[in-house]
Amino acid sequence: MKLFNYWRSSASYRVRLALGFKGLPYEYVAVNLAKGEQHDAAHAQRNPWHGVPVLEVMEERQAVQLTQSVAIVEYLEERYPTPPLFPTGAVARARMRAMVEVVNSGIQPLHNLQVNNYVKDVLKGDPKAWAATWIDKGLDALEALAKQSAGAFMVGDQFTFADACLLPQLYGARRFASVDPSRVPTLARIEATCFTLGFVQQAKPESQPDAVAA
Amino acid sequence: MKLFNYWRSSASYRVRLALGFKGLPYEYVAVNLAKGEQHDAAHAQRNPWHGVPVLEVMEERQAVQLTQSVAIVEYLEERYPTPPLFPTGAVARARMRAMVEVVNSGIQPLHNLQVNNYVKDVLKGDPKAWAATWIDKGLDALEALAKQSAGAFMVGDQFTFADACLLPQLYGARRFASVDPSRVPTLARIEATCFTLGFVQQAKPESQPDAVAA
Numbered sequence: 001m002k003l004f005n006y007w008r009s010s011a012s013y014r015v016r017l018a019l020g021f022k023g024l025p026y027e028y029v030a031v032n033l034a035k036g037e038q039h040d041a042a043h044a045q046r047n048p049w050h051g052v053p054v055l056e057v058m059e060e061r062q063a064v065q066l067t068q069s070v071a072i073v074e075y076l077e078e079r080y081p082t083p084p085l086f087p088t089g090a091v092a093r094a095r096m097r098a099m100v101e102v103v104n105s106g107i108q109p110l111h112n113l114q115v116n117n118y119v120k121d122v123l124k125g126d127p128k129a130w131a132a133t134w135i136d137k138g139l140d141a142l143e144a145l146a147k148q149s150a151g152a153f154m155v156g157d158q159f160t161f162a163d164a165c166l167l168p169q170l171y172g173a174r175r176f177a178s179v180d181p182s183r184v185p186t187l188a189r190i191e192a193t194c195f196t197l198g199f200v201q202q203a204k205p206e207s208q209p210d211a212v213a214a
Numbered sequence: 215m216k217l218f219n220y221w222r223s224s225a226s227y228r229v230r231l232a233l234g235f236k237g238l239p240y241e242y243v244a245v246n247l248a249k250g251e252q253h254d255a256a257h258a259q260r261n262p263w264h265g266v267p268v269l270e271v272m273e274e275r276q277a278v279q280l281t282q283s284v285a286i287v288e289y290l291e292e293r294y295p296t297p298p299l300f301p302t303g304a305v306a307r308a309r310m311r312a313m314v315e316v317v318n319s320g321i322q323p324l325h326n327l328q329v330n331n332y333v334k335d336v337l338k339g340d341p342k343a344w345a346a347t348w349i350d351k352g353l354d355a356l357e358a359l360a361k362q363s364a365g366a367f368m369v370g371d372q373f374t375f376a377d378a379c380l381l382p383q384l385y386g387a388r389r390f391a392s393v394d395p396s397r398v399p400t401l402a403r404i405e406a407t408c409f410t411l412g413f414v415q416q417a418k419p420e421s422q423p424d425a426v427a428a
Contacts, residue, residue: 048354048355048358048359049316049320049355049359050355059304059305064305066305066308066309066312067312067359068311068312068315068316068319069315070284070311070315070319071308071309071310071311071312071314071315072308074307074308074311075304075305075307075308075311078304078307079304090273090289090292090293091273091278091280091289093288093289093292094280094285094286094288094289095280095285096285097282097284097285097288097289098280098281098282098285100285101282101283101284101285101318101319102263102282104315104318104319105282105284105315105318105319105322105323106263106323108319109319109320109323109324110323110324110329115324118344118347119337122339123333123337123338123339123344124337125336125337125339130332130337133332140262141262141263141264144262145262145263145281
């Protein structure tokens with residue numbers, strides 16, 4: 001498998017966590033979002049949405065490009081079910097997917113690079129204040145949901161896809177604002193637990209080959 | 215089952231389509247977003263994200279509230295697999311979920327009510343121009359993806375969850391801009407096909423008990 005991704009992209013980070021959790025090896029291909037490489041013709045061919053990550057997999061001896069982090073992780077769970085990244089039981093999975101979507105559709109889309117640039121360049125707004133508005137609202141909801149389902153991790157005592165969304169969201173949030181652990185104690189505790197895991201250390205942005213020192 | 219929803223909410227419309235496709239009866243409970251009822255204490259208890267839809271289901275004789283349209287539809291597909299709303303094959307499902315997420319995380323979050331209000335009230339921007347920017351970009355990507363997988367519907371010749379996301383997105387888009395069929399011919403053709411289906415007619419915003427004439 002080949003993962004077209006970017007060290008600091010939170011959707012890329014989610015997929016790296018899923019691959020690492022399942023012990024699946026992959027070739028790392030950097031797409032530099034800061035330089036606009038997602039708009040190159042070669043990448044637009046891979047993903048008409050012009051985004052990362054793209055996971056290229058072999059299916060029936062053909063290379064297939066998969067896009068959108070949630071779709072990619074659902075695919076990985078179907079094709080490589082062991083170890084499971086999803087909990088047992090339809091209700092537990094629904095709760096997990098709800099938390100995934102609070103991050104994936106509720107928070108992150110509102111503070112990604114292109115949206116922040118539009119707020120700054122076209123609307124002459126403050127992208128940090130803009131981002132903080134949606135991050136604060138979203139993390140409050142995520143904390144409330146996590147309280148209903150968490151054990152050591154977001155759903156019970158096993159690392160799931162919800163944890164693989166939490167870590168990138170907290171990382172992304174800190175680029176715009178400080179995250180007060182006393183406001184989101186459940187999320188902060190779970191994040192600390194996740195960072196004791198080896199595959200998490202390997203998946204985090206700073207560990208990637210295209211990472212640039214701040 | 216009880217569906218807490220709002221006639222014009224596109225995430226609500228997605229779930230109504232999924233329930234209708236599967237022939238599942240439900241009690242319709244209106245939550246008036248225009249009046250801010252999603253922030254009432256009773257609703258915040260159902261959904262800390264303060265959003266619709268919420269699907270209340272009975273599991274082991276207990277009422278359980280499920281949130282986030284994608285999580286709800288994945289749950290319905292797991293619990294009520296027949297007729298299937300998802301295609302056969304891991305790659306086809308991944309393509310379907312990618313299109314679902316282009317709508318669910320790529321377009322709709324950027325032009326929902328609260329975001330448009332922030333653009334208008336805080337940033338003093340034009341919410342129509344704002345919304346049209348993201349809708350145009352998103353529908354172009356969705357058209358390109360649909361071209362790769364469509365038959366009569368978004369993925370092959372069966373109605374799937376991707377179609378249940380397309381219809382609300384086109385409906386939402388027209389609140390802000392005209393949708394030029396010549397720019398998105400595949401999407402326009404599929405929309406017309408969908409509107410020949412009885413459950414689609416029943417699920418559409420104008421058919422709901424809380425619909426208000428424009």
